[in-house]
Amino acid sequence: MSAVLGVSVGAGTVRLARPQHGGPHGFVPPYSFELHTISMPEHQAEESAADAIAQALAASPEVTATTVTFRSDQQARAIRAAMARRQLTNYQLVPEAVAAVHFAHATSDMREVSTLAVYDLGSSGLTVSVINARTSDVYQCERISDISGDYLDSLIREQQIASGRIAHPADPVGLAELDALCRAAKEQLSSNNAVALPSEQGLVLLTQENFEALMMLAIESSARMTRDVIIRAQQPVQAIMVIGGGARIPLIARVLERTIGVPVIVPAEPETALARGAALLARPAQVQQAPVGPPAAPIGDADDATPAWLTAPARRRPLSALTNRGHNRRELNAAVLTVSSLVVVAAIGLGLGYGPEVLERGNSSDGSQAVPATTSPRPSPAGPTSAPASTTDAIHATVAAPPTHQQGSQTTTSASPTQGPNTFTVVPGLPPIVVPTLPPVVLPGFPPPGQ
Numbered sequence: 001m002s003a004v005l006g007v008s009v010g011a012g013t014v015r016l017a018r019p020q021h022g023g024p025h026g027f028v029p030p031y032s033f034e035l036h037t038i039s040m041p042e043h044q045a046e047e048s049a050a051d052a053i054a055q056a057l058a059a060s061p062e063v064t065a066t067t068v069t070f071r072s073d074q075q076a077r078a079i080r081a082a083m084a085r086r087q088l089t090n091y092q093l094v095p096e097a098v099a100a101v102h103f104a105h106a107t108s109d110m111r112e113v114s115t116l117a118v119y120d121l122g123s124s125g126l127t128v129s130v131i132n133a134r135t136s137d138v139y140q141c142e143r144i145s146d147i148s149g150d151y152l153d154s155l156i157r158e159q160q161i162a163s164g165r166i167a168h169p170a171d172p173v174g175l176a177e178l179d180a181l182c183r184a185a186k187e188q189l190s191s192n193n194a195v196a197l198p199s200e201q202g203l204v205l206l207t208q209e210n211f212e213a214l215m216m217l218a219i220e221s222s223a224r225m226t227r228d229v230i231i232r233a234q235q236p237v238q239a240i241m242v243i244g245g246g247a248r249i250p251l252i253a254r255v256l257e258r259t260i261g262v263p264v265i266v267p268a269e270p271e272t273a274l275a276r277g278a279a280l281l282a283r284p285a286q287v288q289q290a291p292v293g294p295p296a297a298p299i300g301d302a303d304d305a306t307p308a309w310l311t312a313p314a315r316r317r318p319l320s321a322l323t324n325r326g327h328n329r330r331e332l333n334a335a336v337l338t339v340s341s342l343v344v345v346a347a348i349g350l351g352l353g354y355g356p357e358v359l360e361r362g363n364s365s366d367g368s369q370a371v372p373a374t375t376s377p378r379p380s381p382a383g384p385t386s387a388p389a390s391t392t393d394a395i396h397a398t399v400a401a402p403p404t405h406q407q408g409s410q411t412t413t414s415a416s417p418t419q420g421p422n423t424f425t426v427v428p429g430l431p432p433i434v435v436p437t438l439p440p441v442v443l444p445g446f447p448p449p450g451q
Contacts, residue, residue, distance in 0.1 A: 003019075009068065014040065015035065033272070046075065046081075053068070067278040069277075096129075100243055115238060117262075123150050125143055139235050153182045155218070156211070177199070194208065240257075
């Protein structure tokens with residue numbers, strides 16, 4: 001059976017959560033988790049989280065998906081870099097507020113809540129988020145370090161030293177031990193009215209009344225900060241969820257409810273809410289198969305297949321084709337000028353009377369006996385004039401030669417109509433051809449006629 005892993009990365013603690021399986025039907029409620037906590041220095045949080053994930057995956061090959069929460073974009077980049085150095089890829093990153101809302105849906109009645117405020121008080125600071133409880137869209141998210149779990153511990157330490165029962169530690173190691181003792185006393189006050197913890201420096205003695213008086217100003221300040229974040233989000237909230245280690249202080253829920261006026265949700269073991277929410281968001285990765293290409297067409301149907309050039313996308317012309325476009329245009333213009341010159345020469349030849357002889361010679365080259373064609377009088381060298389030709393000349397130009405008898409057959413030619421200076425009889429027996437007068441052609445590099 002596949003399993004998933006949720007990880008939250010705090011300032012000095014990495015928490016891992018795995019949903020438990022194995023109830024009567026193979027599952028237990030989604031808020032039952034196997035939890036593991038790792039403490040480390042704050043500057044090594046991302047590296048420690050990556051090491052913990054690598055060890056968990058190596059020890060549990062059945063884990064198919066991992067979700068890690070992040071507080072800021074900078075932390076997300078640090079987590080990605082640490083995971084890449086360990087060649088871990090099957091994971092996803094989600095904002096802490098999204099994991100918190102998902103966990104709230106799994107453990108609380110959220111049917112009447114459309115917008116949720118998340119109050120996350122950890123060891124290094126306070127994060128307040130306003131998020132859509134249905135779509136997980138984050139409207140507003142702000143973080144301050146003025147109030148934190150470490151700051152509250154320092155208030156207890158200074159109060160104990162000021163009372164005279166505790167001597168001030170002489171070195172940083174003794175100071176860290178005293179802070180840990182004060183933190184333990186704070187946590188025990190969540191279920192006790194008073195606590196007394198011995199230490200090398202003396203007895204840590206703290207009552208619930210003294211503790212609340214010591215914390216009131218800081219907690220009220222955090223409640224006002226939460227209200228301001230909600231106002232800036234411009235979204236009315238229906239509930240506030242308190243998570244993190246500081247959520248174990250009962251005074252926080254009371255002050256928030258009194259200041260903002262909405263119900264406050266405090267889950268069991270609030271410091272692990274983000275890791276459990278991340279585990280609920282983890283989904284096994286689905287491997288996407290490569291797209292299957294179209295089957296090859298049978299050889300017999302190759303002629304009926306659509307040509308590739310009809311279905312292939314248009315290709316960009318190579319740079320050489322674009323640069324040679326000017327040369328191609330020049331070559332085309334030269335070809336057009338050459339053809340125009342040939343047309344002019346042909347027209348002049350027809351005008352001088354050489355066309356009929358050429359056509360006659362071509363027709364008689366096939367070995368058959370050709371019909372003699374009539375010849376037209378050649379115009380004077382001066383060229384054709386606008387004056388019409390005389391009637392006598394026109395009659396002589398259109399009279400056909402005497403018919404030639406071949407094997408009893410007789411060929412007769414009909415007289416052609418009167419023709420002008422641009423009218424020529426090419427093939428005997430067919431209508432004459434009228435050659436139009438062409439305008440002068442100006443070739444490149446030559447001056448126009450008359451200049």
